[in-house]
Amino acid sequence: MPELAEVETVARGLRPLVGRRILGVRFGKTDFIADPRRLASLLPGTRLVTVSRRGKLLLIELEREAAAAKERGEGLWLLIHLGMTGQLVLREPSEPSAPHTHVWFSLDDGRELRYVDIRRFGRMRLATAEELAAIVAPLGADPLEVSEEEFRRRLGASRARVKSILLDQGVLRGLGNIYADESLWRARIHPLRRGAELSGEELARLWRAIRSVAREAIRLRGTSVSDYVDANGRPGSYQKRLRVYRRAGQPCKRCGRAIERIVVAGRGSHFCPQCQPAHRARANRRGAGKRKKPLGS
DNA sequence: AAGATTACCTGAAGGC
DNA sequence: TGCCTTCAGGTAATCT
Known part of the structure; x- marks a missing residue:
């Protein structure tokens, strides 16, 4: 894509x-x-x-x-x-x-x-x-140019699923389903985690992961899994580097556990249940919905 | 009113 | 063999 x-x-x-x-x-x-x-x-x-x-x-x-x-x-x-x-x-x-x-x-x-x-x-x-x-005007920051501070501010301000946030072109412009999944795997963050619940360390990992995935994908001239070719009709080669995207059931390249696939934001989302735990700590989210103070300001 | 879900579109793949 | 259903995901529109 x-x-x-x-x-x-x-x-x-x-x-x-x-x-x-x-x-x-x-x-x-x-x-x-x-x-x-x-x-x-x-x-x-x-x-x-x-x-x-x-x-x-x-x-x-x-x-x-x-x-x-x-x-x-x-x-x-x-x-x-x-x-x-x-x-x-x-x-x-x-x-x-x-x-x-x-x-x-x-x-x-x-x-x-x-x-x-x-x-x-x-x-x-x-x-x-x-x-x-x-x-x-409505487009968000460039994933390769955004500073770590601004990235943390933008992601941390949202209560949406982190996978949804990464796909939101008004937050970051240019990420799609493939690089969102690959970046989350690299950062070891579960796609269902919410932006505002991510720790500073996790946000920093995600910022770095997105940058390295995007740079590598550009260097390899994109990912060709179905239709994509460049202006000269040639496919890219980042598909050889995919760690989770469309690898459901296959072993994680890091720990060997089977990659799982769930639907988030209406999109197939691939992750390793071992490397990308669903909860930060012992989260008892009872009462979490009562929060009324918007972050910042 | 932010966040979640659905519609658009065609071809591939799987079920029976 | 062939028909039917499901899935793929970019954004815009619609729902809750």
């Missing part, structure tokens, strides 16, 4: 396109595109200026031709979210299109950038600078 490491890898694969022009766009199904006619009218003739990533969101900055840019001085961004099964791949126009290809961008170097998405959970839209600011 495209999480931060996969989107980062796709962004890096597209970066050589900076300077290229989009000559035209063709569409298949468009129900995942905010305003396909706007793309059809504005994209042709634009030049790619930057390719970047914000969480799981891919940002392609475009520059209009001098004449068109005059009417509105501001920039234009093509925003693409890959959802679950979205792929952006560079192909020669002569190559047959994969099933579920829904957008074809023709480029001035003769190639095509194709958007493929089996389930169409992805999203695509154009945005002005103002619209872009509003879209990224």
